[in-house]
Amino acid sequence: MTTANTNAIERYRNNFLKEVEANVEEGHMVKMCMQCGVCAGSCPLGPHWTHSPQKIFMMIRAGKRDEVLGSDSMFMCTSCYNCMVRCPRQLPITHIMHGLANYAHRLGLAPKGQPTRDFATLFWNNAIKKGRVNELMLTLRHYFRGGLVSGIKEALGMQSVGLGLFMAKRLNPMEIFGGHGVKDLKGFHAIVAKAKEIEDRKKGFTA
Amino acid sequence: MNAPATPVTPKYAAYICSGCGIGDAMKVGQLENIAKKEGKMALVKSHPFLCNAEGVQTIRDDIANEQVTHVCIAACSRRAKTEAFQFDGVAMSRANLREGVLWVVAAGKEHDEVRQEMAADYVRMGCAEVKKMKQPSGNVKESSSKRILIVGGGMSGMTAALEIAEAGYEAVLVEKTGALGGMAAQLWKRQPFKMPYAAAQDTGVAEMVAKIGATPLITVHLNSTIADTSGAPGRFVIQVAQESGAVSEVTVGAIVQASGFTTYDIAKLPELGGGQPNVVDQAGLEALARQANGGAIKRADGKEIKSVVFVQCAGQRDTTGTHLSYCSGHCCGTSIKQATYFKDQNPDIDTVVMYQDLRVPGMGEDFYRSAQERGVIFTKGTASKVTGGDSCAVTFKDLILDEENTIPADLVVLATGQVPNAGVDLEAWNPVVTAAEGGDEAAKAQRDVMRTTSVLKLNYRQGPDVPQFKHGFADSHFICFPYETRRTGIYAAGPVRRPMDILQATDDATGAALKAIQAVENAALGRAAHPRSGDLSFPTARLEGCTQCKRCTVECPFGAIDEDEKRFPKFNEERCRRCGTCMGACPVRVISFENYSVDTVGSQVKAVEVPEEDEEKPRILVLACENDAYPALDMAGMARMNYSAFVRVIPVRCLGSVNTIWITDALNGGYDGVMMMGCKKGDEYQCHFVKGSELAHYRMSKIGDTLKQMGLEPERVVTQEVAITDNARVVKLINDYVAELDKLGPSPMKGFG
Numbered sequence: 001m002t003t004a005n006t007n008a009i010e011r012y013r014n015n016f017l018k019e020v021e022a023n024v025e026e027g028h029m030v031k032m033c034m035q036c037g038v039c040a041g042s043c044p045l046g047p048h049w050t051h052s053p054q055k056i057f058m059m060i061r062a063g064k065r066d067e068v069l070g071s072d073s074m075f076m077c078t079s080c081y082n083c084m085v086r087c088p089r090q091l092p093i094t095h096i097m098h099g100l101a102n103y104a105h106r107l108g109l110a111p112k113g114q115p116t117r118d119f120a121t122l123f124w125n126n127a128i129k130k131g132r133v134n135e136l137m138l139t140l141r142h143y144f145r146g147g148l149v150s151g152i153k154e155a156l157g158m159q160s161v162g163l164g165l166f167m168a169k170r171l172n173p174m175e176i177f178g179g180h181g182v183k184d185l186k187g188f189h190a191i192v193a194k195a196k197e198i199e200d201r202k203k204g205f206t207a
Numbered sequence: 208m209n210a211p212a213t214p215v216t217p218k219y220a221a222y223i224c225s226g227c228g229i230g231d232a233m234k235v236g237q238l239e240n241i242a243k244k245e246g247k248m249a250l251v252k253s254h255p256f257l258c259n260a261e262g263v264q265t266i267r268d269d270i271a272n273e274q275v276t277h278v279c280i281a282a283c284s285r286r287a288k289t290e291a292f293q294f295d296g297v298a299m300s301r302a303n304l305r306e307g308v309l310w311v312v313a314a315g316k317e318h319d320e321v322r323q324e325m326a327a328d329y330v331r332m333g334c335a336e337v338k339k340m341k342q343p344s345g346n347v348k349e350s351s352s353k354r355i356l357i358v359g360g361g362m363s364g365m366t367a368a369l370e371i372a373e374a375g376y377e378a379v380l381v382e383k384t385g386a387l388g389g390m391a392a393q394l395w396k397r398q399p400f401k402m403p404y405a406a407a408q409d410t411g412v413a414e415m416v417a418k419i420g421a422t423p424l425i426t427v428h429l430n431s432t433i434a435d436t437s438g439a440p441g442r443f444v445i446q447v448a449q450e451s452g453a454v455s456e457v458t459v460g461a462i463v464q465a466s467g468f469t470t471y472d473i474a475k476l477p478e479l480g481g482g483q484p485n486v487v488d489q490a491g492l493e494a495l496a497r498q499a500n501g502g503a504i505k506r507a508d509g510k511e512i513k514s515v516v517f518v519q520c521a522g523q524r525d526t527t528g529t530h531l532s533y534c535s536g537h538c539c540g541t542s543i544k545q546a547t548y549f550k551d552q553n554p555d556i557d558t559v560v561m562y563q564d565l566r567v568p569g570m571g572e573d574f575y576r577s578a579q580e581r582g583v584i585f586t587k588g589t590a591s592k593v594t595g596g597d598s599c600a601v602t603f604k605d606l607i608l609d610e611e612n613t614i615p616a617d618l619v620v621l622a623t624g625q626v627p628n629a630g631v632d633l634e635a636w637n638p639v640v641t642a643a644e645g646g647d648e649a650a651k652a653q654r655d656v657m658r659t660t661s662v663l664k665l666n667y668r669q670g671p672d673v674p675q676f677k678h679g680f681a682d683s684h685f686i687c688f689p690y691e692t693r694r695t696g697i698y699a700a701g702p703v704r705r706p707m708d709i710l711q712a713t714d715d716a717t718g719a720a721l722k723a724i725q726a727v728e729n730a731a732l733g734r735a736a737h738p739r740s741g742d743l744s745f746p747t748a749r750l751e752g753c754t755q756c757k758r759c760t761v762e763c764p765f766g767a768i769d770e771d772e773k774r775f776p777k778f779n780e781e782r783c784r785r786c787g788t789c790m791g792a793c794p795v796r797v798i799s800f801e802n803y804s805v806d807t808v809g810s811q812v813k814a815v816e817v818p819e820e821d822e823e824k825p826r827i828l829v830l831a832c833e834n835d836a837y838p839a840l841d842m843a844g845m846a847r848m849n850y851s852a853f854v855r856v857i858p859v860r861c862l863g864s865v866n867t868i869w870i871t872d873a874l875n876g877g878y879d880g881v882m883m884m885g886c887k888k889g890d891e892y893q894c895h896f897v898k899g900s901e902l903a904h905y906r907m908s909k910i911g912d913t914l915k916q917m918g919l920e921p922e923r924v925v926t927q928e929v930a931i932t933d934n935a936r937v938v939k940l941i942n943d944y945v946a947e948l949d950k951l952g953p954s955p956m957k958g959f960g
Binding site for chain 2: 017031032034035054055058059061062064089
């Protein structure tokens with residue numbers, strides 16, 4: 001990860017905008033922002049994150065690489081698409097935000113302990129293991145992310161929901177022993193590996 | 208000096224229309240009697256549909272067979288059916304029975320009496336007015352010049368010259384420098400003005416210069432300035448002085464002033480690096496780009512430029528009063544254009560445009576986007592400090608990220624604004640002249656120096672240039688007639704009038720060229736230019752009554768009146784707009800038009816029958832400006848809004864033409880109040896004649912003493928500003944005023960009149 005970061009810094013020197021254009025989904029549209037602020041005003045989560053899309057785009061153009069890639073903003077996006085619908089310059093803002101989140105994550109610069117990011121990681125690792133989401137394990141790992149005591153507390157708090165799901169046969173306790181997977185697990189892993197290889201190549205993560 | 212008398216014995220006729228419901232709501236027979244007995248009309252007819260072919264023919268026949276010379280038409284508003292009721296060679300008045308009575312007086316039998324009285328008064332007024340009117344004879348000029356002078360050979364001036372020549376008129380182009388092209392010729396390229404608005408285009412100056420050279424109708428004087436301008440539209444005499452000192456004289460009919468702009472002095476912006484090496488203004492960058500001739504743009508020291516920052520609004524939109532307070536409009540587009548010079552030559556050059564608000568009028572948004580696509584960085588920020596030298600730096604406040612920042616660059620371009628070449632500011636000129644005429648030697652010297660900075664060197668008593676409007680730009684009637692200055696026949700075009708880019712300047716010059724053509728044609732026929740276009744009447748003064756008070760010469764908004772050797776007013780009819788401000792100003796009432804005079808209105812004021820006090824029917828005189836207030840009143844009628852039947856409305860050419868005698872006459876005659884309705888005054892004026900409304904307000908503010916002498920309350924005379932869209936408001940103003948006067952009680956002057 002750090003190597004990728006160093007490589008990127010090396011390759012684009014001071015031109016963070018060029019780096020974003022080359023590596024971030026829809027990044028080539030960042031330069032078209034006209035700083036009207038409609039996205040910032042439209043975002044329902046506006047008050048809850050550090051930088052609005054408008055600021056993120058301005059920071060990219062100002063070359064503030066560390067601040068942008070270390071921002072929690074991209075992870076706070078709920079994909080409501082309000083900004084994208086309203087943007088007078090038709091920037092695919094939601095896509096760019098996701099693209100930036102992905103890029104920051106892969107470079108290892110995304111903020112540590114950011115709940116959305118952690119949960120997304122958890123979800124991905126869980127789903128990739130057997131090709132199917134093991135809901136019991138996903139839930140448990142999420143509850144116990146902060147240690148044993150807080151995990152037990154959080155789980156107890158949700159016990160009525162858990163029991164309800166169990167009674168309705170929506171939750172199988174046996175899944176704790178590994179759970180079920182797709183038929184051709186080997187083939188599935190090969191597909192994911194290939195996809196990653198392609199993406200890495202496209203986004204410049206392979207040397 | 209008096210206007211020629213109507214050659215034949217006058218014969219007066221009145222025609223009363225009973226159509227549009229007038230006949231149902233009013234007793235037309237009684238109105239006929241009034242026209243005959245009180246109005247002393249020789250011929251009175253009524254017709255059920257006066258504006259149809261048969262009705263109009265009746266009038267035409269009477270003019271032809273009965274030798275009718277004066278016609279009073281009592282029908283609809285003077286603003287309606289103007290084509291039907293147009294009779295050449297006769298004087299005509301219109302009594303407004305439809306919009307002025309039928310449609311505004313509440314319906315129903317209980318209002319029959321006041322409605323009839325109102326209609327009767329309007330018939331009396333129409334008859335009284337027409338008897339005082341003369342048909343304007345006009346004043347055709349045999350030797351009127353239709354040549355047009357253009358001062359300034361830049362983009363605006365060249366465009367005007369070509370447009371004038373294309374329309375078949377002679378143009379004389381005077382240019383101060385040794386070559387045509389002006390500022391545009393200093394540019395490498397101009398902003399795109401054709402689809403797809405994505406790349407800078409050739410200026411086209413060379414083609415225009417060649418075309419001018421090949422046009423026989425255009426005479427060009429290079430290295431020349433105007434040494435003197437005297438006369439009036441149709442007969443301006445211009446002394447063209449060459450740099451060598453040789454002077455030639457040329458007679459022209461109208462003038463287009465396209466004297467352009469100079470760039471704001473960069474040296475006045477030391478905090479933004481003005482004067483330091485590698486800090487240039489936009490014109491400076493154009494010079495570098497022309498030097499590069501399409502190759503890599505290099506600094507003055509020969510170093511190739513790899514990064515450049517454009518600082519917008521440098522010395523513009525300044526709120527501290529130190530620099531230009533306005534936005535020059537073109538500079539955002541110009542900086543975008545200049546950034547593309549770099550990007551098109553080498554996309555790796557860093558170009559930053561630092562703006563506060565990017566303003567790209569016209570199709571500029573497309574160009575802006577195309578620059579963004581090229582990778583030009585747009586940063587919203589305010590530059591606080593620029594250091595020049597080998598490696599420049601711009602310190603600025605980022606307005607989006609709310610932080611101080613610094614960008615290094617090889618070159619910094621300051622987008623300074625346009626400063627108009629408008630010549631002498633008359634507001635500074637006039638006190639100097641007054642002092643000089645008082646014998647002050649220093650003032651005399653100062654006056655002579657000031658005169659050398661004049662563009663037109665007008666030989667007018669009002670000063671050597673056109674008045675300046677805002678921020679030193681040449682005069683323009685911004686709301687209605689943008690090309691018009693307050694000097695008839697002189698049209699300002701291009702950036703001397705307001706800040707603008709090349710495309711706007713060429714449009715502007717085309718408009719001014721066409722206005723100049725109108726002016727020379729009108730002058731030749733002795734007709735008014737705008738806004739009373741085609742008016743053949745002109746003011747004359749009965750000089751034996753003149754006291755030489757100079758009010759007319761001073762107050763004429765258009766500088767039409769000079770003083771002759773004996774210090775009497777000398778009317779330059781071709782400069783006159785026929786507003787009547789001189790007539791309103793004259794304390795001895797010696798100024799009049801053939802068809803509009805102290806008498807035409809005064810006789811109407813006196814023709815109204817003012818009821819006795821015990822009848823409890825007040826009379827309120829409304830003097831309404833015919834440009835805005837009168838149409839608004841008409842429209843109130845069209846919308847069937849009701850106002851009091853106690854008012855009597857007289858349209859006036861401009862509130863400036865209101866002579867206080869009308870007001871004192873009305874109040875002496877027992878009217879309960881006088882309301883004047885004119886246009887908006889002040890900096891955001893809407894007065895067609897610029898100063899008329901303002902002067903009227905000023906004059907009325909002084910009427911208190913007169914009222915006091917008469918033992919009347921100041922509320923008896925009010926002045927209102929209305930716009931043409933105020934149809935609902937005029938109704939409220941009238942009704943509120945009637946209610947206010949009701950509280951005040953009847954005028955104590957009743958019965959003495």
